[in-house]
Amino acid sequence: MPDIELFVQSLANGVSVGAIYGLIALGFVLVYKSTEVVNFALGDLLMFSAFAGWSLSVALGWPIWLAVLAAIFLTSLLSGIINEAVVSRIIGQPQFAHILLTLGIAFTLRGLILLIWGADQRSLDSLAPDTLLEVAGITLRAERVQIILITLVLVIALQFFFRKTRFGLALQALGENQMAAYLMAIPVRRAISGIWMLSGAIAAIAGLMLAPLLLVDTNLWLVMVKGLIVAVMGSFHSVPGALGAGILVGVIEQLAGVYLDAEYRDLVVYASFFAILAVFPKGLFGGQSAKKV
Amino acid sequence: MYFDFKTSYNDDIRLIRRPLSGLFYAIAFGTALFSPLVISEFYITESSAIFVLGIIIIGYMISAGMAGLVGLGHAAFVGVGAYTHAILLGAGVPFLISIFSAIAVCALLGVMLAVISLRLSGLYLAISTLIFALAVEHILGSWETLTGGYEGILVPDPIIFGTSFASSINYYYLTLSALVSVIILAANLMRSLSGRALIGLRDSEQAAASLGINVLKTKSVAFALSGAVTGFGGALMSHQIFFITPEAFNMMLSLQIVLAAVIGGLGSITGALIGAVVIGWMPELISQIKALLPVSIRYQPGPDLVIYGAVLIGFVLFEPLGLYGRWKKIENWLLTFPLDRKATFAKTRTYMKSERV
Amino acid sequence: MMKLRVAGLKQYFGGLKAVDTVSLDAKQSEILAIIGPNGAGKTTVINAITGLRKPTAGTVWLGDKTITGLAANRIAELGIARTFQNIELFEHASVLDNIQLGFYRHRKVTLCAELFNLPSARAEAVNARLAAEKILHYLDLVSWRDKAVSGLSYGIRKQVELGRALCSAPSFLILDEPASGLTREETLDLGYFLRDLAKNRGIGILMIEHDMGLVSRVADHVIAMNEGRILAKGSAPEVQSNADVIECYLGSEMV
Ligand SMILES: Nc1ncnc2c1ncn2[C@@H]1O[C@H](COP(=O)(O)OP(=O)(O)OP(=O)(O)O)[C@@H](O)[C@H]1O
Ligand SMILES: [Mg+2]
Numbered sequence: 001m002p003d004i005e006l007f008v009q010s011l012a013n014g015v016s017v018g019a020i021y022g023l024i025a026l027g028f029v030l031v032y033k034s035t036e037v038v039n040f041a042l043g044d045l046l047m048f049s050a051f052a053g054w055s056l057s058v059a060l061g062w063p064i065w066l067a068v069l070a071a072i073f074l075t076s077l078l079s080g081i082i083n084e085a086v087v088s089r090i091i092g093q094p095q096f097a098h099i100l101l102t103l104g105i106a107f108t109l110r111g112l113i114l115l116i117w118g119a120d121q122r123s124l125d126s127l128a129p130d131t132l133l134e135v136a137g138i139t140l141r142a143e144r145v146q147i148i149l150i151t152l153v154l155v156i157a158l159q160f161f162f163r164k165t166r167f168g169l170a171l172q173a174l175g176e177n178q179m180a181a182y183l184m185a186i187p188v189r190r191a192i193s194g195i196w197m198l199s200g201a202i203a204a205i206a207g208l209m210l211a212p213l214l215l216v217d218t219n220l221w222l223v224m225v226k227g228l229i230v231a232v233m234g235s236f237h238s239v240p241g242a243l244g245a246g247i248l249v250g251v252i253e254q255l256a257g258v259y260l261d262a263e264y265r266d267l268v269v270y271a272s273f274f275a276i277l278a279v280f281p282k283g284l285f286g287g288q289s290a291k292k293v
Numbered sequence: 294m295y296f297d298f299k300t301s302y303n304d305d306i307r308l309i310r311r312p313l314s315g316l317f318y319a320i321a322f323g324t325a326l327f328s329p330l331v332i333s334e335f336y337i338t339e340s341s342a343i344f345v346l347g348i349i350i351i352g353y354m355i356s357a358g359m360a361g362l363v364g365l366g367h368a369a370f371v372g373v374g375a376y377t378h379a380i381l382l383g384a385g386v387p388f389l390i391s392i393f394s395a396i397a398v399c400a401l402l403g404v405m406l407a408v409i410s411l412r413l414s415g416l417y418l419a420i421s422t423l424i425f426a427l428a429v430e431h432i433l434g435s436w437e438t439l440t441g442g443y444e445g446i447l448v449p450d451p452i453i454f455g456t457s458f459a460s461s462i463n464y465y466y467l468t469l470s471a472l473v474s475v476i477i478l479a480a481n482l483m484r485s486l487s488g489r490a491l492i493g494l495r496d497s498e499q500a501a502a503s504l505g506i507n508v509l510k511t512k513s514v515a516f517a518l519s520g521a522v523t524g525f526g527g528a529l530m531s532h533q534i535f536f537i538t539p540e541a542f543n544m545m546l547s548l549q550i551v552l553a554a555v556i557g558g559l560g561s562i563t564g565a566l567i568g569a570v571v572i573g574w575m576p577e578l579i580s581q582i583k584a585l586l587p588v589s590i591r592y593q594p595g596p597d598l599v600i601y602g603a604v605l606i607g608f609v610l611f612e613p614l615g616l617y618g619r620w621k622k623i624e625n626w627l628l629t630f631p632l633d634r635k636a637t638f639a640k641t642r643t644y645m646k647s648e649r650v
Numbered sequence: 651m652m653k654l655r656v657a658g659l660k661q662y663f664g665g666l667k668a669v670d671t672v673s674l675d676a677k678q679s680e681i682l683a684i685i686g687p688n689g690a691g692k693t694t695v696i697n698a699i700t701g702l703r704k705p706t707a708g709t710v711w712l713g714d715k716t717i718t719g720l721a722a723n724r725i726a727e728l729g730i731a732r733t734f735q736n737i738e739l740f741e742h743a744s745v746l747d748n749i750q751l752g753f754y755r756h757r758k759v760t761l762c763a764e765l766f767n768l769p770s771a772r773a774e775a776v777n778a779r780l781a782a783e784k785i786l787h788y789l790d791l792v793s794w795r796d797k798a799v800s801g802l803s804y805g806i807r808k809q810v811e812l813g814r815a816l817c818s819a820p821s822f823l824i825l826d827e828p829a830s831g832l833t834r835e836e837t838l839d840l841g842y843f844l845r846d847l848a849k850n851r852g853i854g855i856l857m858i859e860h861d862m863g864l865v866s867r868v869a870d871h872v873i874a875m876n877e878g879r880i881l882a883k884g885s886a887p888e889v890q891s892n893a894d895v896i897e898c899y900l901g902s903e904m905v
Contacts (some may be wrong), residue, residue, distance in 0.1 A: 101609040107602030114595035270428040281412035485764035486757045500738035505726035505755035
């Protein structure tokens with residue numbers, strides 16, 4: 001294979017994986033911006049969506065598109081329930097408490113998934129046909145193209161939602177200042193639940209796109225780590241921030257895997273994470289504000 | 294109404310300040326000293342494991358509880374301590390030199406972590422320690438010439454000046470004396486100005502700096518001490534595992550350390566010890582609970598995770614001060630017996646304080 | 651007698667000139683008050699003096715030593731102590747621990763001595779304790795000694811913060827709105843403490859304060875600021891009758 005084609009292909013692979021990381025990061029960012037909670041259970045929600053998708057499509061034989069929609073819906077619901085039942089009880093406590101609480105939820109969820117589905121590996125079909133596409137002389141798998149397209153559509157839809165719709169603007173206000181949002185008669189509690197559901201749905205979409213690339217098993221939650229890295233790099237800031245940082249990480253990872261050694265892929269990602277934080281302690285999109293006294 | 298039970302400043306500087314905790318420590322130490330005479334081999338081994346956990350959790354407490362540098366990656370220190378010790382022992386280095394080298398290496402690792410995360414705090418710090426531990430685990434796995442990679446390496450027996458401490462009873466006394474030394478060092482730290490400086494750092498960096506505390510230096514000291522103590526625990530732990538692989542020091546171990554600190558109560562030595570006991574006994578407890586479950590799920594890993602998770606959730610929601618916090622309330626009630634007022638520990642109002650970075 | 655001098659201090663945040671060419675002189679044994687409406691840049695001035703933020707331009711001298719741009723902890727070591735507008739206490743520590751930390755700048759022993767509790771470390775612990783006890787008695791905080799700070803009333807917390815600053819035995823004490831949120835009685839007490847600290851103990855006090863009653867009772871000199879600039883300097887009555895100051899406060903209760 002000519003060098004340039006290998007490069008472009010790994011770039012495309014990097015972008016598609018990075019898009020998924022970006023979506024996971026977005027799941028973190030949405031919840032963080034409105035409640036200052038980092039949801040460490042997001043990886044397990046994502047894993048749940050993949051298992052649910054598998055059960056519905058393979059075990060129950062539903063058509064894949066229906067299974068995917070249902071899995072997204074179920075995950076979103078689960079995320080909302082987690083917020084209502086547990087997380088909303090400790091709003092206003094220190095960040096440490098939130099981290100521990102969501103870690104506890106993550107354990108529980110992971111344990112339940114293990115109980116229900118066991119530790120076997122399964123494979124899940126993708127929505128996209130299993131074919132190769134020729135784009136400008138470069139062969140790409142349809143699956144990869146589909147990931148990039150879905151992510152693009154989703155991100156544009158979200159941007160429209162946050163900029164143009166009433167509810168989206170209300171949520172933005174919530175992210176800026178909860179008290180003010182409350183005074184503006186935004187139903188804060190319901191809005192936060194809405195955000196959690198949205199975040200769950202996005203994680204589910206990421207999971208259902210990722211699962212066909214890997215396998216469905218109980219290690220799937222580990223991609224949360226990449227999502228976290230991306231969210232930090234993007235300063236827990238915005239939709240484009242998360243996506244941009246996601247693609248950066250995805251591309252770094254793929255290029256490191258191809259040109260260095262597959263073994264060093266993750267290590268290179270970790271190293272670039274620390275390098276970026278060393279230069280930008282608040283992430284790529286964070287301001288310079290120290291605490292005001 | 295105000296009661297002062299003390300008669301001189303030295304009372305406050307003494308290690309054991311309250312009569313009840315004096316009694317508690319006396320009983321605990323006496324029991325620890327003599328119980329191997331009566332308990333079975335299994336419990337002796339189990340207790341040494343708890344002592345080692347105690348060391349590790351005190352190490353975690355120094356950075357997380359005192360300095361407020363809440364990390365999610367202390368397994369890195371345990372792992373590096375264990376590997377350094379095992380590799381040096383394997384190369385024929387005497388036990389004491391090896392273990393002090395492991396401590397030194399972990400202190401350096403702590404400084405390294407401090408340097409790369411010096412300007413981070415709160416959430417970013419927590420996440421970067423998590424990533425740091427993943428990276429360390431990864432390096433332990435792929436540096437095959439040194440660590441034997443994922444195959445693992447054998448840990449030689451602990452032999453100090455010709456005496457073997459491999460037998461469970463000898464190892465028990467070895468770990469007990471290690472734990473007692475660590476407790477005394479940590480207690481000394483807590484009552485010193487440097488220890489208070491760590492607390493200052495935790496609660497307000499700006500105020501700490503305005504009192505002459507060098508924030509960056511103090512953070513490095515916190516991570517170095519914490520790393521050293523945790524690494525010491527790791528080195529001792531290697532003798533329990535006999536055969537160490539990188540997976541032994543994965544994210545689950547980090548989270549168990551955090552869990553123990555939360556169960557016991559962050560920020561006190563007693564809390565750390567309580568946490569160690571609970572976490573040490575948790576596998577036993579879980580197997581008891583699992584015995585009640587139907588056979589089909591009894592041997593699965595799922596229930597363990599559910600129980601760990603539920604315990605963590607329960608503590609955050611209902612007993613955020615941990616078991617030690619609960620004990621303090623009881624102790625206060627006993628000491629002030631007829632005069633106890635509920636309001637002493639009544640929750641003060643907390644305001645939503647943004648920790649946005 | 652040492653002086654704390656500030657010359658040509660500027661602090662810009664992007665386009666915002668929060669402090670624009672401020673100069674002032676504070677002397678030991680004297681109380682200098684800064685007044686001015688919200689957002690005048692008062693806090694920004696003292697943040698620059700105490701090293702929490704590097705000023706855009708200007709110089710700060712303590713005696714004949716330039717301290718501009720030194721790290722906050724270095725400046726504290728030189729004997730400038732401060733309090734904060736929104737109270738920055740160590741919330742989860744006791745009153746005693748908070749105040750004892752004020753002693754930190756006098757710390758001499760090594761970490762090693764502390765870890766092994768060598769006699770030198772023990773002696774220092776007693777010294778820190780003695781210093782803190784004196785403050786506790788001086789500010790009449792003895793009955794709160796072992797209480798956790800987070801549960802105390804606002805007034806007491808302000809006292810504790812003052813005590814913590816005093817425990818460092820500073821030559822200059824910088825207070826950001828020490829009377830805000832205090833009751834009338836607490837404010838009166840505070841006035842006596844401030845006079846005593848300046849006149850009998852020789853501490854130089856630089857304080858930001860909105861309570862003109864307190865300012866005219868205790869301050870030797872007053873500076874009025876608005877929009878990052880100094881409007882007027884002088885004694886309290888002089889500043890209060892200055893036309894610019896009156897105009898700037900027009901409609902507020904001071905007139
Ligand atoms: N860290 C910062 N970043 C950006 N702007 C700031 C910062 N700190 C202060 N400012 C701005 O500088 C101006 C002066 O603020 P400062 O806090 O010094 O006012 P102040 O006189 O202390 O007012 P107050 O009486 O309300 O305390 C304000 O407009 C404020 O918004
Ligand atoms: Mg101010």
